[in-house]
Amino acid sequence: MPKISLIIPCYFNESNIPVTGAELIANEARFPAEVNFEYVFIDDSSGDKTVEALHHLRSLYPDRVCVVELAGNVGAHNAVVAGLEHATGDCIAVLAADLQDPLSLLVEMYGYWRQGIRLVIGNRQDRPETGVQRFLAATFHWLMKRFALPNIPSGGFDFALFDRQVAVEVLKMQERNSNIFYLMLWLGYPYVSIPYVRRPRQLGHSRWTLAKRIKLFVDSFVSFSFLPIRLISTAGMLLGTLALLYGTYIIILRLLGSSEPTGWSSLMVVLLFVSAFQMLALGIIGEYVWRGLDAARNRPLYVVKEVAEPKPSTARSTTSADSL
The missing domain is CATH 3.90.550.10 (Spore Coat Polysaccharide Biosynthesis Protein SpsA; Chain A)
Known part of the structure; x- marks a missing residue:
């Protein structure tokens, strides 16, 4: 039966x-x-x-x-x-x-x-x-x-x-x-x-609180998708390309004898943006690393x-x- x-x-x-x-x-x-x-x-x-x-x-x-x-x-x-x-x-x-x-x-x-x-x-x-x-x-x-x-x-x-x-x-x-x-x-x-x-x-x-909903979303997305890691890699390449272009621009200005662009405010905005991206990237990578550690410990x-x-x-x- x-x-x-x-x-x-x-x-x-x-x-x-x-x-x-x-x-x-x-x-x-x-x-x-x-x-x-x-x-x-x-x-x-x-x-x-x-x-x-x-x-x-x-x-x-x-x-x-x-x-x-x-x-x-x-x-x-x-x-x-x-x-x-x-x-x-x-x-x-x-x-x-x-x-x-x-x-x-x-x-x-x-x-x-x-x-x-x-x-x-x-x-x-x-x-x-x-x-x-x-x-x-x-x-x-x-x-x-x-x-x-x-x-x-x-x-x-x-x-x-x-x-x-x-x-x-x-x-x-x-x-x-x-x-x-x-x-x-x-x-x-x-x-x-x-x-x-x-x-x-x-x-x-x-x-079923909001915190539990967020945890379920993170657990589910990280468990079944590599998209967050891929986005970090893509954003890193884009930022690296922009940095290379801007660096080339500064070198060309120096060789031509022109004055270099100045501006403390714009520099701080760039630094804050890059720093925020780095912290976000570390947080996402940390989610994957934590899950690997949790699995390695093999707790019930x-x-x-x-x-x-x-x-x-x-x-x-x-x-x-x-x-x-």
Whole structure:
């Protein structure tokens, strides 16, 4: 019998867990009766009562709920990697704990997987953010598609269902400071993209801060593109050419006996511009060097504090979702 593992990273989701658990159980009715489910919840060292809520959910459904507690906060993408390590399903899905991604889409995704498609993604056609956040997200996905991974769907994604073989290949890489979803695309498997509109969050507030968004952009772009290094090289050659031309101009003026151009202000502007470019270049190179150092140290992506694995069972639980 096919088994679906759903990986759900959690961070300050105390209020979401009861609602999410009820909807997950209710969603099972949309699938054929022979399909088994496993829910792998990863607590990314939340500071609220998320762990308690997860263990309560597991007490109601001990045959299918797995709770993995991480010792420290490592970020959503590393938490997903922890989930991949503990998932045992034939196919695996990743979704948010606040259920902004529609569960009803999983049935269609599962259907494509049964047809042999190893990667099925939910492609966001619209997002609840507005203003600056919306602009930054659009810019991020455009840059990634234009200069890093051309096969990325417009709008990006973090909702996917994929074959176990895809999970195995991603785990082999053990990449740090990367984007776990874009690694799946990088593998090269043909995929199906299903468009959907993401729902606004109903409970709690998002911990997805601007700083985390910027870090994800830098991690993703540096991991999949050499464009920043190439831009530094190009800018360096252009500045070098301009310096050579200006130096030649000064030498010619001296040979012809003409007075050399003077101007402290213009000289300082040039020095400040070149110095700023050098600092920016060092910063970009430092991002690449840091990632090389981080990989060389080979520290674990996460540390598991405790795991509560599901108890084996061949039948679906009869506990009502209303009991949550």
